[in-house]
Amino acid sequence: MKKIVFVINYFHPDYASTGQLMTELCQSLSADFEITVIAAQPGYSANFQKRYSKLIEVEDWEKIKVVRVSLPKVNKNSKFSRLKYILQYFLLANFVLLREKNIDLIYTISQPPILGGLIGTIGKIFKNTKHVYNIQDFNPEQAAAVNYTGGAIHNIAKKIDKLNCNYADHIILVGNDMKETLNNRFGQKPPPAHTVINNWTNEQEIIPLDKSNAEVDRFIKQHSLENKFIIMYSGNLGLYYDLENLIRITSEFNSNDRLHFLFIGEGASKSTMENYVVDNNIDNVTFLPYQPKEFIKYSLNAADAHLVVNQKGIKGVSVPSKIYGVMAAGKPILGVLEEGSEADTLIRASESGFVSEPQDYNLLIDHIKLLVEMDVESRKEMGLRGRKYLESNLTKDKSLVKYKDLLQRLTE
Numbered sequence: 001m002k003k004i005v006f007v008i009n010y011f012h013p014d015y016a017s018t019g020q021l022m023t024e025l026c027q028s029l030s031a032d033f034e035i036t037v038i039a040a041q042p043g044y045s046a047n048f049q050k051r052y053s054k055l056i057e058v059e060d061w062e063k064i065k066v067v068r069v070s071l072p073k074v075n076k077n078s079k080f081s082r083l084k085y086i087l088q089y090f091l092l093a094n095f096v097l098l099r100e101k102n103i104d105l106i107y108t109i110s111q112p113p114i115l116g117g118l119i120g121t122i123g124k125i126f127k128n129t130k131h132v133y134n135i136q137d138f139n140p141e142q143a144a145a146v147n148y149t150g151g152a153i154h155n156i157a158k159k160i161d162k163l164n165c166n167y168a169d170h171i172i173l174v175g176n177d178m179k180e181t182l183n184n185r186f187g188q189k190p191p192p193a194h195t196v197i198n199n200w201t202n203e204q205e206i207i208p209l210d211k212s213n214a215e216v217d218r219f220i221k222q223h224s225l226e227n228k229f230i231i232m233y234s235g236n237l238g239l240y241y242d243l244e245n246l247i248r249i250t251s252e253f254n255s256n257d258r259l260h261f262l263f264i265g266e267g268a269s270k271s272t273m274e275n276y277v278v279d280n281n282i283d284n285v286t287f288l289p290y291q292p293k294e295f296i297k298y299s300l301n302a303a304d305a306h307l308v309v310n311q312k313g314i315k316g317v318s319v320p321s322k323i324y325g326v327m328a329a330g331k332p333i334l335g336v337l338e339e340g341s342e343a344d345t346l347i348r349a350s351e352s353g354f355v356s357e358p359q360d361y362n363l364l365i366d367h368i369k370l371l372v373e374m375d376v377e378s379r380k381e382m383g384l385r386g387r388k389y390l391e392s393n394l395t396k397d398k399s400l401v402k403y404k405d406l407l408q409r410l411t412e
Contacts, residue, residue: 002104002411003034007093007119009111011039011066015290017235017321018111018136021199026064028400029407036065038096040089056096067096086112090119097123104411105130113139114157117164124167130410133168136199137318138181145313146239158185165192170410172403174199175319175342195406198342200396201324208330208387209301216301223286225302228260229372231334232303234296235322237267242311242358246336247273250285252365257284259372264288264299300329304379305353305371308343309336312358319343324394327352330387332379334367336360346394352386 006026010019019039026035041057055070069092075081089112097106097119106129108120117133124131140157162185165171171194173179182191209216220226237243243263253259261284263273270287277285291299300306306326310318315338323343326333333353337344347353354370356363371379 001032001034003036003102004029004105004107004407004411005036005038005097005100005103005123007038007097007106007108007116007123009040009089009093009116011037012061014040014042015293017199018109020293021321022109024200024202024396025400025403027062029404030063032404033407033411035063036067036100038067038069038093040071041068056092069093069096086115090115093119094122098126100127103127103129105132105407107132107134107407109134110136110139110161113137113143114161114164117161117168121164121167124169130169131167132170132172132407132410133164134172134174135178135182136174138178138316141181141317142240142314145317146311162186168192170194170406172197172406174321175316177316177340177342177345178319179316181316195402197399197402197406198394199319199321199324200394200399201321201328202396203328203387203390204396206297206300206325206328208384209298211302213298213301215295215298219295219298219302223262223288225260225262225286227258229258229305230260230262230303231305231307231368232262232264232300233307233309234264234291234300234303234325235320237263237265237270237273239268240311240314240318241269241309241320242336243267243269243309244272244276245359245361246307246309246364247276247285249361249365249368250277250282251280253368254280254282254284259284259368261285262288262303265290296325297329300325300331303329303331305332305334305368307334307336308347308353310338310341310343310358312338314338314358315341323347324390327386327390327394329383330380331383332371333383333386334364334371336364346389347386350386350389352382352389 008022010016012023057068059066071085071088074085106120106123108116110116120131140154173196176196250261308320308323319342333347335347335355344355347355354367
């Protein structure tokens with residue numbers, strides 16, 4: 001049986017969307033490959049942190065060998081804190097990887113930015129094996145879109161990640177629009193071998209449910225959201241979604257007792273958003289932490305519509321994975337996305353929502369009003385069109401089969 005080592009900073013039981021995807025991928029592949037995972041010790045739950053006392057610990061989980069490395073707690077608002085976290089992960093992950101024996105293929109993702117791919121490049125050279133580089137987000141392009149990096153640092157980072165792409169035996173992209181970004185990196189030269197395999201949600205687990213469902217109803221009552229039209233954002237409240245500005249549209253609806261905005265998740269932008277709500281006496285906004293994975297199928301269905309957003313400049317750089325869960329739940333989408341981006345294309349192809357360009361806040365407000373005024377049956381049909389499209393084109397099994405076929409071909 002061929003051995004694949006996954007170097008992925010988030011893995012079960014972490015709630016991060018990439019960690020959940022990679023966990024499901026490794027579970028799916030474990031019947032056909034010997035899987036080793038190098039990951040950070042879980043960071044989203046204090047209960048799990050208490051289980052680990054060493055810098056590096058090894059455990060077996062569902063036929064998968066998991067090597068966990070200890071990392072400092074990160075303050076996402078501090079560049080120094082982020083850098084400390086990333087460098088410690090980079091050093092420990094490389095140390096663990098280089099100790100592994102009989103590796104047939106190294107699989108890395110583009111997290112942490114640049115260094116995730118560099119771990120694979122280093123591993124390929126020193127272990128004389130193959131490397132698959134899964135680009136979930138192009139960096140430094142993503143950081144540059146929100147002015148997080150620039151100048152010499154940007155140029156050096158881009159050269160390093162171009163090197164990672166060049167040395168990889170195969171690149172996996174998660175959106176068709178990302179092919180243009182890869183092509184741009186190499187100019188007139190042909191880009192390295194690559195395949196587009198979209199991310200997914202478990203559409204057998206997340207299904208459309210009415211608000212009358214017992215668990216959905218309990219969630220709504222628990223948070224005093226009865227008889228509200230709920231617009232939900234569920235996911236990372238990070239720097240790449242323009243959420244610090246989008247939160248301002250809530251003031252437009254503050255006098256509307258029926259409409260309520262619900263933000264579920266954590267991230268660098270959360271404190272800014274919370275401060276705006278408090279400072280402006282906004283009554284129609286609630287913030288909640290990440291929900292347990294097993295409960296997401298209910299929390300998603302509490303919404304009447306979902307926000308799927310990206311910052312301007314993210315087209316071809318990243319794909320918001322939350323769109324798959326929203327489509328699976330069969331709920332209408334309020335997209336704030338650049339035209340031609342992967343998520344924009346999915347919403348338009350499925351006719352499952354409205355899309356406005358990033359920073360066009362007035363059009364977003366108009367779209368919210370349209371959805372609120374739409375009759376219940378039309379709104380329900382809009383959401384279910386997304387579910388139908390996902391079942392035909394974007395199922396979990398379709399993506400997992402593509403991964404299995406590609407990795408078997410590369411390890412023959």
